[in-house]
């Protein structure tokens with residue numbers, strides 16, 4: 001082997017790279033800003049790629065950077081084959097993909113097939129065309145109920161709050177049909193029964209595959225197909241289908257018809273070289289139902305949100321890890337793990353809330369505040385637990401800095417449509433999307449060349465800046481770097497988990513040569529005799545015992 005080969009380059013040529021990959025999510029608005037307008041961009045990302053190579057991840061996933069009015073921060077796509085001017089040009093995307101590749105990093109892009117932006121040419125054409133026209137049939141248009149058609153076609157609610165239907169004005173100026181939007185009004189749902197829609201997305205896949213991307217993260221993968229009769233659904237709307245296997249599923253989520261779409265996509269990906277992958281964002285429970293998305297001829301991976309949602313207790317973590325492994329093994333797929341992303345409260349803050357708190361959709365200044373020190377301590381323990389598990393793991397930008405949620409954002413600066421559509425009842429997701437700190441003493445903490453930042457950064461963030469943590473023993477950044485190095489050296493991603501006997505409030509397992517212990521209890525845990533400590537999320541106590549909320553990686557004799 002060429003001695004200049006980086007570990008990432010070596011991994012690139014390993015078959016099934018994705019089965020064990022650590023994939024780093026970049027939220028382009030908030031990663032790095034090259035031009036000082038306060039919004040991150042593609043050249044900014046390219047200039048910071050060395051950070052990711054040094055951290056030791058295998059791939060990046062970029063949240064959407066396509067032309068978009070930004071009604072939902074880019075998840076409202078107006079053109080699937082170009083780059084939003086705020087973020088750069090198509091040539092910047094090409095350069096980013098190439099520069100990542102030269103560092104041994106793969107690139108995964110976001111694909112948003114459930115809905116387009118209302119600014120998309122197709123939707124504009126649908127508005128201009130008549131009811132029943134081909135243009136309307138690319139979306140889900142229906143006549144309203146009641147004699148005047150002024151009631152929505154059914155009772156569905158939008159995930160962001162309010163009704164999932166909006167009435168249009170026809171070209172003659174009269175109130176007309178209604179269109180479905182499971183999310184914002186600016187995100188009309190596509191009609192996946194229409195072959196034209198299917199053909200269009202096959203072409204979009206090829207467009208990006210030809211440009212060299214290694215895969216797609218598929219947004220709302222469980223939503224594309226709706227139950228044909230659009231039956232009413234009295235339950236409150238949630239993106240999580242959350243149903244037992246034998247209970248009726250909500251008519252808008254996880255319909256069996258979605259799978260044929262992914263089988264067709266898989267055939268396209270498989271016709272390219274280099275193991276390109278599909279990753280499902282499917283908020284589907286239970287794990288057996290989610291596993292259907294990763295059957296051998298469908299997607300490669302699905303995000304494991306059940307793991308993200310699991311309570312910080314030994315029994316809950318034991319149960320979710322066991323269930324996740326069993327469910328994916330049953331279909332021959334690798335498991336994935338994730339603790340944070342751009343839609344949830346960052347785990348350094350989430351885990352600082354009392355155990356059992358229901359998943360908050362954002363935290364505001366008037367809400368109970370997380371215990372920051374406890375949250376970070378648990379987050380570090382949770383991360384070491386996660387990175388020791390076999391399978392593939394997802395990291396969200398800034399978690400390697402131990403970054404907390406911004407929990408006191410002023411209401412006036414909030415941009416998430418969830419906040420506005422629920423009249424502020426849901427704080428929304430802005431708090432996990434704040435631009436990240438790179439240099440403690442630079443304007444916008446080095447996010448960009450100016451002070452500008454599309455969401456304000458808390459004044460306390462200097463201490464989380466990368467330059468305050470690099471080379472500092474015990475920092476969260478060094479914790480991640482060491483964990484990723486050891487994970488690679490010991491091939492933990494392709495290992496096998498074996499549970500070990502342990503006290504009730506301790507999780508203990510072996511993966512390859514490693515023993516992993518997480519102590520959830522109040523009693524410090526003596527380490528096994530003769531154990532060699534390889535890594536730990538917090539120092540051992542003065543007796544050499546593993547304190548509460550701490551994970552250790554050991555070699556045992």
Ligand code: GLC
Nearest residue numbers: 072075112183219220342343
């Ligand atoms: C997914 C995205 C989220 C977006 C929604 C609608 O859940 O992760 O950010 O708002 O889809 O596209």
